[in-house]
Amino acid sequence: MSERRRPVDRSRRAALDVLTAVRAERAYANLVLPQVLRKHRLEGRDAALATELASGAIRMQGLYDPVIDACLTKPRLQDEVRDVLRLGTHQLLSMRVPDHAAISTSVDLVRASVGQGPAGLVNAVLRKVSRRPLAEWIAEVAPDRTRDLHGHLAVAHSHPRWVVELLAEALGGDDELEALLVADNAAPRVTLAARPGLADVAELEVAGGTRTTLSPYGVVLAGGDPAAVPAVAEGRAGVQDEGSQLVALAMADAPLLGRDERWLDLCAGPGGKAALLASLAAQRGARLVANERQPHRATLVASAMRAVPPEAVHVLAGDGTRPAWVPGTFDRVLVDAPCSGLGALRRRPESRWRRTPADVDVLVGLQQVLLDVALESVRPGGVVVYATCSPVVAETVDVVAAVLARRDDTHEVDRFQLWPHREGTDAMFAATLRRRPVG
Numbered sequence: 001m002s003e004r005r006r007p008v009d010r011s012r013r014a015a016l017d018v019l020t021a022v023r024a025e026r027a028y029a030n031l032v033l034p035q036v037l038r039k040h041r042l043e044g045r046d047a048a049l050a051t052e053l054a055s056g057a058i059r060m061q062g063l064y065d066p067v068i069d070a071c072l073t074k075p076r077l078q079d080e081v082r083d084v085l086r087l088g089t090h091q092l093l094s095m096r097v098p099d100h101a102a103i104s105t106s107v108d109l110v111r112a113s114v115g116q117g118p119a120g121l122v123n124a125v126l127r128k129v130s131r132r133p134l135a136e137w138i139a140e141v142a143p144d145r146t147r148d149l150h151g152h153l154a155v156a157h158s159h160p161r162w163v164v165e166l167l168a169e170a171l172g173g174d175d176e177l178e179a180l181l182v183a184d185n186a187a188p189r190v191t192l193a194a195r196p197g198l199a200d201v202a203e204l205e206v207a208g209g210t211r212t213t214l215s216p217y218g219v220v221l222a223g224g225d226p227a228a229v230p231a232v233a234e235g236r237a238g239v240q241d242e243g244s245q246l247v248a249l250a251m252a253d254a255p256l257l258g259r260d261e262r263w264l265d266l267c268a269g270p271g272g273k274a275a276l277l278a279s280l281a282a283q284r285g286a287r288l289v290a291n292e293r294q295p296h297r298a299t300l301v302a303s304a305m306r307a308v309p310p311e312a313v314h315v316l317a318g319d320g321t322r323p324a325w326v327p328g329t330f331d332r333v334l335v336d337a338p339c340s341g342l343g344a345l346r347r348r349p350e351s352r353w354r355r356t357p358a359d360v361d362v363l364v365g366l367q368q369v370l371l372d373v374a375l376e377s378v379r380p381g382g383v384v385v386y387a388t389c390s391p392v393v394a395e396t397v398d399v400v401a402a403v404l405a406r407r408d409d410t411h412e413v414d415r416f417q418l419w420p421h422r423e424g425t426d427a428m429f430a431a432t433l434r435r436r437p438v439g
């Protein structure tokens with residue numbers, strides 16, 4: 001068949017659709033992927049290939065773009081052509097696709113999506129990329145490691161430099177920094193939580209899972225579609241990172257004197273932690289109020305609760321900074337605050353390129369207000385867990401310190417910081433605070 005009439009590989013076409021939507025429409029890759037896979041009728045290995053191509057090309061663009069630029073003779077490149085080159089470069093440098101297949105399918109793809117014009121350019125650039133292995137390209141395009149470690153790691157592991165610097169600050173130094181950046185670029189394992197009283201871990205093991213070591217409710221799936229597991233389909237279990245399970249348990253299991261009936265999840269959407277908390281509350285004769293500001297996310301919370309006994313939960317759509325309850329109502333409160341998400345970069349390939357340092361500044365103000373509201377909402381003697389899926393110092397320990405500095409009725413009793421390269425979880429932070437009992 002002539003080159004011009006060769007059909008475009010559907011997985012690569014789908015991957016390009018994802019890159020286009022993420023770039024041009026600011027779509028989220030993990031939300032747009034299922035739609036694109038359906039549109040191209042991709043399943044099994046073809047769907048897995050499209051997913052790897054799209055996620056890898058987006059995640060690694062901080063390394064691939066300088067490599068591509070080093071192969072150009074003219075500096076300017078159409079966005080659509082750069083997307084095709086990112087996909088081709090990912091195949092050449094990070095996947096086991098033979099060079100000739102990576103190059104010819106990319107040429108076909110650009111011909112079909114942009115036109116004949118850039119086909120020669122794509123062919124020439126990818127041939128140059130294919131002449132060196134990844135390590136040599138890193139040595140060529142990244143700053144020298146001994147002179148500028150953060151600059152080197154930022155390019156070699158494709159993270160914005162400001163993110164690398166905040167992660168180094170959170171780690172307290174550079175010793176584990178590279179291990180963390182490597183972990184950020186690896187696909188997370190799919191973990192389920194068996195919601196107590198509704199499903200048990202043994203049931204999920206039968207579905208092909210292996211027990212997690214840190215959460216008593218967690219099971220890691222070897223593969224396959226988690227939605228096909230009956231307990232997940234029925235809402236008796238949920239897909240949930242082990243770190244998120246530990247945050248929910250920090251709230252549910254913090255020692256408490258006196259009444260333990262009224263629980264609040266102040267920022268509940270989309271409802272993973274709230275569903276685990278509500279099932280625990282049902283077992284312990286407590287009731288959870290699951291509050292979420294965005295109405296459509298409150299709907300997701302309600303859906304996550306479909307298997308929970310209705311008397312154990314009340315879902316509320318409301319702004320947590322203007323509480324709809326009187327102060328001191330609750331015995332336990334979780335404030336899983338809106339945050340930069342820099343601890344969950346493994347899950348969202350584009351998020352590191354979307355976030356800016358200014359986002360962190362804005363979020364810190366909201367995080368402090370929400371933590372203050374949480375402390376006002378809990379009775380004296382009650383506990384509040386403040387959590388983020390970010391390890392950034394400004395969003396974690398600094399928020400807790402700033403709020404505690406203004407209050408003389410609260411002290412910190414516990415805290416943890418999890419890491420993808422240590423525990424294999426998202427980089428979740430949680431601090432447990434207690435309001436002093438009166439008298």
Ligand SMILES: C[S@@+](CC[C@H](N)C(=O)[O-])C[C@H]1O[C@@H](n2cnc3c(N)ncnc32)[C@H](O)[C@@H]1O
Binds near residue numbers: 291
């Ligand atoms: C990190 S997410 C919570 C994740 C959730 N706990 C879970 O495990 O599924 C933060 C949530 O806070 C919500 N949020 C943001 N501002 C809020 C506010 N002022 N009041 C209540 N919720 C808010 C966001 O819409 C988002 O759903």
